[in-house]
Amino acid sequence: MAYSVAKEGDAMGYNFFEYNREQRYLLPPSLQEWVPKGDLAWFVLDAVKQMDLSEYYKGYRTDGSGAAGFDPSVMVAILLYAYCVGERSSRKIERLCERDVAFRVVAANLTPDHSTISRFRKDHREAIGKLFTEILRICGEAGLVKVGVVAIDGTKIEANASLAANRTHDRLRNEVEKILDEADAIDKAEDALYGEGKRGDELPEIAKREEEERESGQKKSGRKPKEPDKNPDAEAKANVTDPESRIMKTRKGYVQGYNAQTAVAEGQIIISAGVTQEENDVGQMHPMPGKAKKELKAAGIAGEMEHALFDAGYCSEDNLSKLAKDGPEVFVATTKDWKQQKAQKDCGSPRGRMPRGLTKRERMERKLMTKAGQEMYGKRKIIVEPPFGQMKDGQGFRRFMVRGMRSVSSEWRLMCASHNLLKLWRSGMQKVLGKWQTALVMC
Numbered sequence: 001m002a003y004s005v006a007k008e009g010d011a012m013g014y015n016f017f018e019y020n021r022e023q024r025y026l027l028p029p030s031l032q033e034w035v036p037k038g039d040l041a042w043f044v045l046d047a048v049k050q051m052d053l054s055e056y057y058k059g060y061r062t063d064g065s066g067a068a069g070f071d072p073s074v075m076v077a078i079l080l081y082a083y084c085v086g087e088r089s090s091r092k093i094e095r096l097c098e099r100d101v102a103f104r105v106v107a108a109n110l111t112p113d114h115s116t117i118s119r120f121r122k123d124h125r126e127a128i129g130k131l132f133t134e135i136l137r138i139c140g141e142a143g144l145v146k147v148g149v150v151a152i153d154g155t156k157i158e159a160n161a162s163l164a165a166n167r168t169h170d171r172l173r174n175e176v177e178k179i180l181d182e183a184d185a186i187d188k189a190e191d192a193l194y195g196e197g198k199r200g201d202e203l204p205e206i207a208k209r210e211e212e213e214r215e216s217g218q219k220k221s222g223r224k225p226k227e228p229d230k231n232p233d234a235e236a237k238a239n240v241t242d243p244e245s246r247i248m249k250t251r252k253g254y255v256q257g258y259n260a261q262t263a264v265a266e267g268q269i270i271i272s273a274g275v276t277q278e279e280n281d282v283g284q285m286h287p288m289p290g291k292a293k294k295e296l297k298a299a300g301i302a303g304e305m306e307h308a309l310f311d312a313g314y315c316s317e318d319n320l321s322k323l324a325k326d327g328p329e330v331f332v333a334t335t336k337d338w339k340q341q342k343a344q345k346d347c348g349s350p351r352g353r354m355p356r357g358l359t360k361r362e363r364m365e366r367k368l369m370t371k372a373g374q375e376m377y378g379k380r381k382i383i384v385e386p387p388f389g390q391m392k393d394g395q396g397f398r399r400f401m402v403r404g405m406r407s408v409s410s411e412w413r414l415m416c417a418s419h420n421l422l423k424l425w426r427s428g429m430q431k432v433l434g435k436w437q438t439a440l441v442m443c
Contacts, residue, residue, distance in 0.1 A: 031104070031105050031108075031109060034101045034102075034104070034105055035101060035102050035105050039102065040081070040084060040085070040102075040422075040425055041081060041102040041103075041105050041106050042105075043421075043425045044077055044080050044081045044084065044106060044421065045077055045105075045106060047080070047135065047138060047421060047424075048073055048076055048077045048080065050134075050138055051076070051131070051134040051135075051138075052134065053072055053073055053076060053127075055124075055127045055130070056072035056073075056075075056076070056124055056127055057072060059123070060072075070110060070112050070116065070120075072120075072124075074106075074107060074108055074110060074112075075112065075116075075117070075120045076128075076131070077106050077107075078093065078097065078103070078106055078107050078112070078117070079117075079120075079121065079128070079414065080131070080414075080417070080418060080421065081102070081103070081106045082096070082103075083395070083414055083415055083417075083418035084395070084418045084421060084422055085395075086394070086395040086396040086397070088397075088401050089114075089401065090114035090115075090117040090118040090121070091114040093114070093117050094111070094112065094113050094114040094117060097110070097111045097112065098111050121402070122402070122407070125402075125406060125407055125410035125411075126406075126410065128410050128413075128414050129409060129410040129413040129414065130413075131413070131414060131417045132270075132273060132295075132413040132414070132416055132417040132420075133295060133298050133299050134299075134417075135417045135420050135421050135424075136269075136270075136271060136295065136296075136299040136301070136417075136420060137299040137300055137301070138424065139269055139420050139423070139424050140299055140300065140301035142424055142427070144267055144269050144423065144424060144427060145265055145267070145269050145271065145296075145301050145303075146265055146266045146267055146269075146303075147265050147271065147296060147301065147303040147304065147305050148265075148266070148303070148305070148306045148307065149265070149266050149305075149306065149307045149309065149376070149379055149383070150263050150264065150265050150271065150289070150292060150305045150307070150308050150309070150328070150383075151263075151264050151308075151309040151310075151379065151380045151383040151384035152261070152262070152263045152264070152284070152285075152288045152289070152292075152308060152309070152310055152314070152384065153261075153262065153264075153281070153310075153311060153313075153380075153384040153385065153388070154259050154260060154261045154262070154276075154281045154284065154313070155259075155260050155262075155388045155392075156248040156249075156250045156255060156257050156258070156259060156260070157257050157258055157260045157397070157398065157399065157400060157408075157412070158255045158256065158257040158398060158399040158400065159239070159241075159242045159245035159255075159256045159257045159258060159399075159400055159403070159408070160241070160242060160399065160400050160401060160402060160403050161239050161241035161242035161245050161256045161403065162241065162256060163247065163254065163255065163256045165239050165240050165241040165242075165256070166237040166238065166239050166240075166247065166256070167237060167238055167239075167240055239256060241403070242256070242403040242404065244277065244403070244404050244405045245257060245258060245277075245403075246258070246259075246277045246278075246279060247279070248279050249279060257399075257400075258275045258276070258277065258400070258405075258408055258412075259275065259276045259277070259278055259279065259280075259281070259284075260273070260274075260275050260412050261273070261274045261275065261276060261281070261284050261288055262384065262387065262388075262416060263288050263289065263291070263292040264383050264384040264387055265383070266379070266383055267423070268383060268386055268387050268390075268423060269420055269423055270387060270416045270419060270420055271292050271295055271296055271301075272288060272291045272292035272295045273412055273413045273416040274288070274291060274409065274412070274413075275405065275408050275409045275412050277405070280313060281310075281311075281313035281314050282313065282314055282315070282316050282319065284314065285310060285314040285315075285316075285319045285332070286319065286322060289305060289308050289327065289328060292305065293305070304328070305327075305328040306328055306329065307328055307329050307330075307331065307376060308327075308328040308329070308330050308331070309331050309332075309376070309377060309379065309380040309383070309384070310330065310331070310332040310333070310380075311332075311333050311337070311380065312332070312333040312334060312335055312336055312337075314332055315332045315333060315334050315361070315364070317359065317360055317361055319332075320332070320360035320361060320364055321360055331364075331367070331368060331373060331376050331377045331380075332364060333368065333377065334361050334364055334365040334368070335365075337381075340368065347369070349369055349370055349371050349374070350366055350369050350370060354366065354367075387416075387419055390419060390422075391415060391416075391419055395415070395418070395419070397415050400412075
């Protein structure tokens, strides 16, 4: 409704929309009217309906007693939607559930506080990691997973810790000695105050005798602790904030973080995701295809990897000598891409049979110089590199919110799951899944 307002000196009035901040709704508002059809929020809710969330309910009481909790399906939907739109802080998610329309739809107009969100993410980290498999299954049902060509790569993600929190063995020893010296000084001061051997809160002798009689005196059970290394590396470092994180070298310098690995199929669907503490990728060349195979099986996706593509970070003579004859055909760069392109330009593509007497590395190098090798390896950068950019720049994922290998592995799988979910949403392939009733109404 519009109205006119005439001000002094104006021949005509202004034509503005009428407003009244005290006006109440005449009819109860509907959440379905708050977010347009086809929005990501509705798509996430449809996806959650297709997931097996039975594992989340195991920790809840079934007798109806106790304080009410938030339904795990609501919490999973909140986390998935938050990661899709680049929000991972539990405090920010709490505020968005109060103020953001789409978050209020996903949260069913409930407002879990940040402690509840953080605790849910921590208590269900194993189940949250399995959301990756659930979403991969849905992508497979939509026909988005093509496993013929798979590219594998890693990227460094900052830990929830600072480089400045690293300590060498010598520095840690000096800090411990300082603490012990301070404790010794306090003990001497208290001995002077209360008397040597006195705590200052002793019980009367009779009560003390009764207290001693109640002590069990039983031998302690359990395995004896191992003796510490008497000759530790003086230059070795440990991070006091996240001891399981490591110093990683990136193009922009050093970070305290983890090495996040992915196996990506054509169409940029991530089919396997994991985290390692190793700074370089060479140790992941053989494990990653195996993990991808298990993930595909768990998601019920048929098909075999025919070609596996790796950059030079995975290449070593040992890795090349261990390639399985019954596995996918491997294309791994023996040097950096720009050097390989320069050699190709200078020497051209080789022809004829493979010469005898070449090492494994030389054979691989010649294989990648052929036209067929160039064409196949050229797919690597358009398959595996864009997902990293999309997650880091598009979704703002450059730093883990949690600490420790188990937790960061769960968060990385959740992040990759959100990436796949966005791919599915943007593809429009939800139309083929007739069981998604809400999606059919939206499209």
